[in-house]
Amino acid sequence: MPDAARYPKRSAHAARTREAIIAAAAELFSAQGYTGTTMKAIAITAGVSVESVYLAGSKSSLLATAMTVAFTGREGDRPLAEDPAYAAVFALPDPNLALNRYVELVSASIARSVGLWRTARAAADVEPEIRRLFDEVLARRRSDLELAGPWLVAHRLITPAEADDVVASLSVLVSHEVYEHLVVQFGWPVTKYSAWLRSAIDRLILNSADRPAESSPTEQGRP
Known part of the structure; x- marks a missing residue:
C-alpha cells in the first residue's frame, strides 16, 4: 500500500512542506537572483529546516520547478x-x-x-x-x-x-x-x-x- 494511503496526515504535511519550499524559492529567486539565493535563505523563508530544502531538490531543480509552478500553477x-x-x-x-x-x-x-x-x-x-x-x-x-x-x-x-x-x-x-x-x-x-x-x-x-x-x-x- 502506498505511503500516501497508509499515512495521509504525513503525506499531506510533506506536500505542504514542499509547496512552502517552492513558494519561498520562487520569492527569493525572483527578488535576489540565482547566486543571491541560498538554500538556508529558502529554508528560513519557508519556515522549514535546511535539510528539508535539500530533500526537495537541488538549487537548480528548485529554480526550474518554481518557474513551472509559477507559469502553469502545477509541477510537471x-x-x-x-x-x-x-x-x-x-x-x-x-x-x-x-x-x-x-x-x-x-x-x-x-x-x-x-x-x-x-x-x-x-x-x-x-x-x-x-x-x-x-x-x-x-x-x-x-x-x-x-x-x-x-x-x-x-x-x-x-x-x-x-x-x-x-x-x-x-x-x-x-x-x-x-x-x-x-x-x-x-x-x-x-x-x-x-x-x-x-x-x-x-x-x-x-x-x-x-x-x-x-x-x-x-x-x-x-x-
Whole structure:
C-alpha cells in the first residue's frame, strides 16, 4: 500500500512542506537572483529546516520547478494542452472567445513567472545545469506553441502554409521578454499589455499572406 494511503496526515504535511519550499524559492529567486539565493535563505523563508530544502531538490531543480509552478500553477512537464484551463480554451467553439481567454491565461502566467524567467535566463549564461534546464523549458514552450498552428488552421484563421511562420511570430508576442519590455521597462499596466497582445494577435492573423477570402477572421465572427 502506498505511503500516501497508509499515512495521509504525513503525506499531506510533506506536500505542504514542499509547496512552502517552492513558494519561498520562487520569492527569493525572483527578488535576489540565482547566486543571491541560498538554500538556508529558502529554508528560513519557508519556515522549514535546511535539510528539508535539500530533500526537495537541488538549487537548480528548485529554480526550474518554481518557474513551472509559477507559469502553469502545477509541477510537471505535461503539455499545456493537457492543462484543464488551457484544454478548455482549445475546446471552445468560438475562436474569438478562445483567443480572448488564451490572452487572459497567458498574460497571467507570464506576469507570475517573469521574475523567475529573468533569473533563469541570467543564470543559464554561467551555470551549465541551469542552461540545460532552461533549454528544456524553451523546448517545451516551443512544443506548446506549435499546437496553436493546427488549431488556427482548423478554425480557418490561417492556411496550413502559414502555420509555421504564424507560430514563430506568436512565440515572440507571448514571450517573457516582450512582457518585460512593455510592463517592466515601460511601466504598462498588465491590462494594457493584455489588450495590446490581443490586438497584436489579431493583426498577425489578419496580415498573414495568401488569405482566402472565405476564411477571413471577420467572417468567423471576429469584430
